[in-house]
Amino acid sequence: MEPRIKRRRNKDRTFGITLAEIRVKAAVINAVLIFCALGLHNTKINYSIAGAYLVLNFCCLLLPSLRKLATRWLRFVFIAIDVMVIGFMIAETGGAASDLYPFLFIPVLLAVLRYKYPGIILWCTLMSMLLLGASFYSGTLLGMMWMPSLVLKVGYLYLAGIIGGYLIKQTFSVKEEVSKTLTRWNIDLQRLNSFSQEINASSDLDQIFNQITKTIRQTNTAQMVAMMLFDDESLKIYDSLGWEENWVERYHYNPLSKHSLALAPIIVFKEPLLCSDIRKHPELVRTFEEIPIESLFAFPLVISGEVVGALVITNPTSYILNDQETQILTSITSQASMAIQNILNLNQEKQKADTDGLTGLYNRRYFNEQLEWQFDRALNQELPLSLILMDVDNFKKYNDTYGHPAGDQLLKVMTSVISEVVREQDIFARYGGEEFAVILRDTHNKLALHIAERIRQVVVGIPVSEETLKCPISVSIGVGTFPDHASDRISLLEFVDKSLYHAKDNGKNRVCCGAK
Secondary structure (H helix, E strand, O other): HHHHHHHHHHHOOOOOHHHHHHHHHHHHHHHHHHHHHHHHHHHHHHHHHHHHHHHHHHHHHOOOHHHHHHHHOOOOHHHHHHHHHHHHHHHHOOOHOOOOOOHHHHHHHHHHHOOOHHHHHHHHHHHHHHHHHHHHHHHHOOOOHHHHHHHHHHHHHHHHHHHHHHHHHHHHHHOOOOOOOHHHHHHHHHHHHHHHHOOOOOOOOHHHHHHHHHHHHHHHHOOEEEEEEEEEEEEEEEEEEEHHHHHHHHHHHHOEEOOOHHHHHHHOOOOOOEEEEEHOHHHHHOOOOOOOEEEEEEEEEEEEEEEEEEEEEHHHHHHOOHHHHHHHHHHHHHHHHHHHHHHHHHHHHHHHHHHHHHHHHHOHHHHHHHHHHHHHHHHOOOOOEEEEEEEEOOHHHHHHHHHHHHHHHHHHHHHHHHHHHOOOOOOOEEEEOOOEEEEOOOHHHHHHHHHHHHHHHHOOOEEEEOOEOOOOOOOOEEEEOOOOOOHHHHHHHHHHHHHHHHHHHHOOOOOOOOOO
């Protein structure tokens, strides 16, 4: 029931005015025209009825309370009055030959605005019967000379109703279609605005990719969405939605590459690839073999003028993107590219802030942040955490003898060889000056001592040459482990620092854990 009421309300507003308002205004105009037309007929009762009718409708128009009465509670009574006044005036002014015949079209036109074809035909029939009744009352119905004119006038009523109904239907259909299109655009724009705010507020690439795929599924009929990035030459899937795991694996057996002809629009022209049927592209057929894909649309991710990947949308059936969908997807890709660029810029700035300029290792600020975080993790999960501090032996003497450039070269060479010993999960940092530190997560004391000894050995083994060292060097190393040697982060640092100085005080070029 509610959709029917909603459709009727929408139809009422086709021309920006309700039918209640139309009825009152039309009745006033109707009364004025009747009053003027009666100037041709000098009948006192006609003027009296027309004048009363005119005053009534003027009052309805000017007085809100009476207008409310006429347009709501007693609207059918007022409509009946309209019909009876028109019929009576036509009868009094000549019936079939009356100059007031055109007033019969007013109810028909109102019916056109209000009802569908059954209702319009009903009102045409009522007006035709009203004309026949008025003609009978005036005596013109029986006159043969008026019969053709009467039939013609009845036909005009039906013709006006049919044509008017068709035109209103077409107008309303166009308006409804435009309204639906605007509504879809509004929803898509709201989603785009929300998407823009979310990705601009994000500082994590995974969150951005997840938000992109989710937004695509909301704004498009795509069954499968993938964020693909170039890994060297190949276009690899970084994040996906709707892709089964074996499909991703199957694609990576034979992925698209920068040299793929199918990707020429993306790589060369930085334009979307719109393929409604991949069977027209043998390369795409080979790549997506055994994956249920028939249509593919790829939008380039451009960062600093270079294509770094693509937003790929696929469907298991043939599908054609319309202009609106293409514009929205292009906008999403463009915003995603800017967001990724911003994150990369932030990461570069952060990396600069966290990195030592000389050696390229993490600096002390980053080391302290990570030590705090790793210690809390070890404490909460009851895992071991080991720490190594090392100091280059006789570094001041080396600097004084060979100069600061040689000292800088020593630190770079030592950093390079130690980096080959520490594991990928370890955090290797320049602690300050000639001191270095390594955080060994999930590492017990015995393994930490083994790694520290390997570091000492590779440093001692650095060959002397013009490109490396001016003379042999060594390091003193202190080692400590949580929870074996300390119960908190500060105590662990103090223990390892004391171990380092114990190594230096006892001959240098050695590894110490406490006083051992």
